[in-house]
Amino acid sequence: MNTTTDTTIPTLSPWGTFTLVFGICFAILYVVCDMAALPLFTYHPGTDRIDLGYAPARRDEGPAMYWYGWLASSSLGAAILSGLAALLPGKIRGKIPLALAWVVPVVLLPVLVYSLMFYWRW
């Protein structure tokens, strides 16, 4: 753990940019995958069956699970986008606000709550 006092680094390193953009893109893509039903695969826990992409629950085989597929979709998308962002010149990388790392999840919270509207019945 580097705890030395170093205030001379004005921008993120390529790795730092990768991690920042990954966190932001992962959060956004996860919500998009959830709301637009875009899992990379669908898992049927009753039969251990895996289908590529979105697949509805099969008759007499129990429910279908999309969460694992959303994680895979959003990880893949975020890895590609953050890899590209890490290749940007330092000047441009330095313009990415660090605060997005925590602002984006906070902004997405009401979207997620809204996406679960089905459950908030009385």
Added chain:
Amino acid sequence: MDFLFDYISVNTFWTILFIIHALLAVALLGALTHQAAAVLTPPRTGDTGGFVRRFRSVSAPSYTAVVCLLWVLAFIFGGWIYAKYRIYVRIPIEQEGFYKTLGAFELKEHLSSIGLGLLPFYWYLWKNAGNTTYASARKWLTIVLAAICWYSFLSGHIVNNVRGFGL
């Protein structure tokens, strides 16, 4: 894995996994809460003694690696038992009509996933703990992760109270 079922029942196996998941969550909650308290209300000069002062007087950077490790492990165990939850816990809760409980748990799954994606940057910010240009992002990201952890812990606890494994 099937050889285990010669010694313990299937229900016991999943209950053990759940308890490991819960214990990891408790440890994560403690570590993140200490770290969040340290960045949110650092001890003032001349502040002497007391539980609150000692609680927030921890070396915040030293918690980073263990927070990342515990989050990942708790997530893996949570993801493992989630498939069983979907069939043996969620369906009975649906049949009982406890929709708000299920919604709260769905929100937990979303938030803890988003938190997982933020861990690399969280680790990066704390690895450069001496860089004051990162201080604000480091502080607020830690607080957001601590809030996610608290929410996840409580909603998971509620679902377990409604219907845990091994029933």
